[in-house]
Amino acid sequence: MTDIETSERKPIIALTGASGYIGHNLLKKLEKQADIIALSRNGDSYENTENVTWRSADLYSLKDAEEALKGADYAVYLVHSMMPSAKLTQAKFEDMDLILADNFAQAAKKNGVKQIIYLSGIIPPDAEELSRHLQSRLEVEKVLSSYDVPVTTIRAGLIVGPKGSSFPIVKKLVKRLPMMLLPKWTRQKTHPIALKDVLSALKGSIGNKKLSGASIDVGGPEVMSYKEMMIDTAEIMGKNRRLVNVPFMTVKLSRLWVSVTTGTPKEMVYPLIESLIHPLVANPDNMDKDLSYGQTPFKEAAKFALEQEEQEENNQPQKEKNSTPTSKVSSSISDVRSVQRVLLPEGKDASWAASRYIHWLEEFGSPFIRTSMDHNHNANIYLFGKKPLLKLTYSNERSHNQRALFYISGGAFAKPEKTPGRGRLEFRQIPNSQECLIAIHEYKPSLPWFLYTITQAKFHLWVMYLFKRHLNKLIKRNNQQPKLIADVSLTE
Template structure:
């Protein structure tokens, strides 16, 4: 780390994903050089030390994000949302990721963070954003969002990271271990630039406080450039397994997603986006190389052998724990079981020119009763409370209270404070948010930590489906307004005498 000599105290670094694959290894490495703020959704379960302060933080909440980054000099962003974050998650990982990035960037700005360090993937040259896979397109959007509030961002872009955990290398190792014969489509001949986990950690460490790489994207890679087929062959040699590979002259990404998921047991939410990205060459580019940071030292064989040995030690340790404590569930299954019965639903809409999230929220509550007429009516009071009613019912289905203290033109937040459809007392953090993606005319509409009152099975196949249908209809409606240039104006939520009914 390059810390100015005028600073006498150790720098304080906020690390997201501190319990994850990259995060827990980086935490161990950085505690020798800095005071750490270790951020995790379950940070309160960990005991703080002199060097590490654990904080519970859910970056889907802007308030949590601001508190989580409090007092940090630098912040490391290792968040990804491929796996579910609620008992029911509706929406794409791309939309989830942009919310997390916006909250993180805004919180970093409000706390005076000097630099954000972000671990991303190598972006192939001469490829437009529309041509990128969903995963790489999302990584690039996150990078742009993190930089949107003016805090310098240093992005470390890596190809396949070779380590005992994570995603890509364990998937490749499982394929080699389980399949004596592999039919290889054309994407397996795509070139990539593998890099050892230790070299990635070193690159991240060297960027912290290094003004030479402020507001830069830095490609990193090991000494070997090879195809995925070559990696499979070398991995088989390391495992001392004889494997036969048969090339086929066509690209079968969709079919590959399916068989990789079936063979390796990797959740499709993670496997599908990763496999789609393999069609792109991911080799470090000269224009993004930084001397002393970009060059990984460990060869693929050394990194793979180290990762496989570490994996074997963990398997043996897990077997020992099972013998001592009995059955231990799969980590993903255990995570799902521990989740409360909450809902996260995120959809993306387009805004008319000159409009913001505040406008979209007001317009939505005016549009909803006209769309669902005569079944639905709404009332908005001057105190910012909006109630949604069913037909002639006197009790609202939902009551939402506008949060003036935390909202702004680009981010409108409504607390779910009542209604027959919500367990408001159990879900005091339940909320509906309209968030404009910085620098764009796109807006994400998100329900967070909503606790439905309906029985779970009934809710999942009725109310949850209706919500998706309504949001799709609202999105289509806004597109028609944009196309026809017939935008109507909604009254601001905190204006107008008495009660406004729709």
């Protein structure tokens, strides 16, 4: 029995991604036993019920994350950032995932959350080098665990359900291709698990002290290859498909082929296909006897998923039926998110990195670029004249050695904001490492959008690349020369 079942009062569970594929189904499974704080970027568009309170939350904002988790006893983390999150996103999904997880973990710590439950992917124990997707999942797991809040990680392979990411790709390949050329990865073994079995594992881990701080693998009753799943799916769909093994199709070629064939955005397909070079099979030594062993056979799970999807499509308005997936963010707001990861010299922190960047920018751009920083660490960036291109207002109350936060408060290159404080630049150190994320969030440029994308946006990436090289040169020096480095921390 878990704490959620024996508590004298209903526990309060914060559920991220509550409007998404897994979150929506988990919400329905939990709402009779708990009070739910349902978190979504568009939470205000949903109506509260007796046991469910919706909250809008942008987890890229630490302040929003802190507000979102107020009052929660437990928190379920179902967030992945494989799709763009702004009109222009200049960031790897791995780096965006780290920011989201770091904000969430810090907010959980501040609000006294007893446990975080995280749905991740199976990590192959013998892999010499993990794919980007699996490496990111492991990084997120470590970051969530960095703030003394117990984390329980449920590691699953391919989840068989009506939506999600992996199984719909299998379904679309079977549906659209009378003959399929199957590259080597389609013979790789995986451990599919039905959505309902994943939901049971997630529910059973909430308040489960036995799993506090633990990571467990979950899987269904069969270990299969992707080819075998395609054969079974074709049989369920009543399709006669010819499958031909080919040795020549690389993973890079496969991911393009799958994206084009299924109409699935490359931002989602590419990391998933890259992970299929690994055998994603649950490790018996890493399984819990009560929660890890799903009982639903693949064919039964696939049949249910296909029936549910057909039923949902029949209930959709015609306008939604005719829509197609897109990798673009359909928003009238011309905002920018840009994240770059750099390595800091030993003993330096995010506060140092922020100060070094402002000073280096003038050194790099002289005589055209000039910067200034006052005693409150507010900074201005100038090009030629006296009017600043950007004004950066330092947030003393939300900054510390591991994080330096500036609000983009004005300047010729910044569009005036109706809600001040959303556009921001931050330097954030990844816990227990010398890596630092330099991120711009919700920046709204004043330049016309097309002109911005071909000029300022590209210039920013170039500057970040050169700053990263500058830091790498400092690291390579055995004896760093303090006189060449503005060795000033903003928190000093």
